[in-house]
Amino acid sequence: MARFCVSCGAEGVRLFGALCASCYVERNTLLKLPREVEIKRCRFCGSTWVQGKWVKDDNVLLSMVMSNSSLDPNVSSLTPSLRELLQDPSEGKVAIIEVNGKVGEVQFSINGKVRVNERNATCDSCLRKRGRKYEAIVQLRSTEGKMNDQLRRLFEDMLDQEAVENLCDVVVLREGVDYYFISKSVGRRVASKFSKVRKAWVSESHEGERIKDGKRESKLIISLRT
Ligand SMILES: [Zn+2]
Ligand SMILES: [Zn+2]
Numbered sequence: 001m002a003r004f005c006v007s008c009g010a011e012g013v014r015l016f017g018a019l020c021a022s023c024y025v026e027r028n029t030l031l032k033l034p035r036e037v038e039i040k041r042c043r044f045c046g047s048t049w050v051q052g053k054w055v056k057d058d059n060v061l062l063s064m065v066m067s068n069s070s071l072d073p074n075v076s077s078l079t080p081s082l083r084e085l086l087q088d089p090s091e092g093k094v095a096i097i098e099v100n101g102k103v104g105e106v107q108f109s110i111n112g113k114v115r116v117n118e119r120n121a122t123c124d125s126c127l128r129k130r131g132r133k134y135e136a137i138v139q140l141r142s143t144e145g146k147m148n149d150q151l152r153r154l155f156e157d158m159l160d161q162e163a164v165e166n167l168c169d170v171v172v173l174r175e176g177v178d179y180y181f182i183s184k185s186v187g188r189r190v191a192s193k194f195s196k197v198r199k200a201w202v203s204e205s206h207e208g209e210r211i212k213d214g215k216r217e218s219k220l221i222i223s224l225r226t
Helices: 021-027 060-067 124-130 149-158 161-166 184-197
Strands: 036-042 048-050 053-055 075-088 092-103 106-121 136-141 167-172 176-181 201-212 215-225
Touching: 021 092, 021 106, 036 060, 048 060, 060 075, 060 092, 124 167, 136 149, 136 184, 149 176, 149 184, 161 167, 161 184, 176 184, 184 201, 184 215
Parallel strands: 036 106, 136 215
Antiparallel strands: 036 048, 048 053, 075 092, 092 106, 136 176, 167 176, 201 215
């Protein structure tokens, strides 16, 4: 029996079913991305819930997409990558995914979009921290009166590892965002760093002063107006 591709007639080539690799790639749906993946993410530290535990891993989205995709059995050397993460006004968060792979020696590339349904949660370690007392609140306010996401992102992107671990609560208000820090010194450091990145009015005040065990105790309120 002649071994040739029933579509293009190529002979002496590796066949996948009745087709050569090129024809196989053209005629088959090699990969079907899920329409949506759901990700449970800690609102404080960004950890994601994967297979029963909280992990800090930036590739979670891609591995979730791939494990929910249906894949043709003849595909090999699969490499997915995240091209873009968009905020679509009607669909919400959307990931643009590119997947490269091979059938035999023939390469293919597939692009698709996947809705990312992010659910906010609080991870175990943040939950423990939230049980702890805070000493400082950094109040981020816009002088325009209304908070904008850009300002919030600017502030949060600036937080380093120590600041993130020290952060025990984030409260979003109409007039701005309040960041609760376990330690005063971290709160002060964050505020001063931010005022260098962006021109901001920094003012400090104290709240709820009381004497406990002979020591003066109060919460430090740092207001950042920009
Ligand atoms: Zn062919
Ligand atoms: Zn967390």
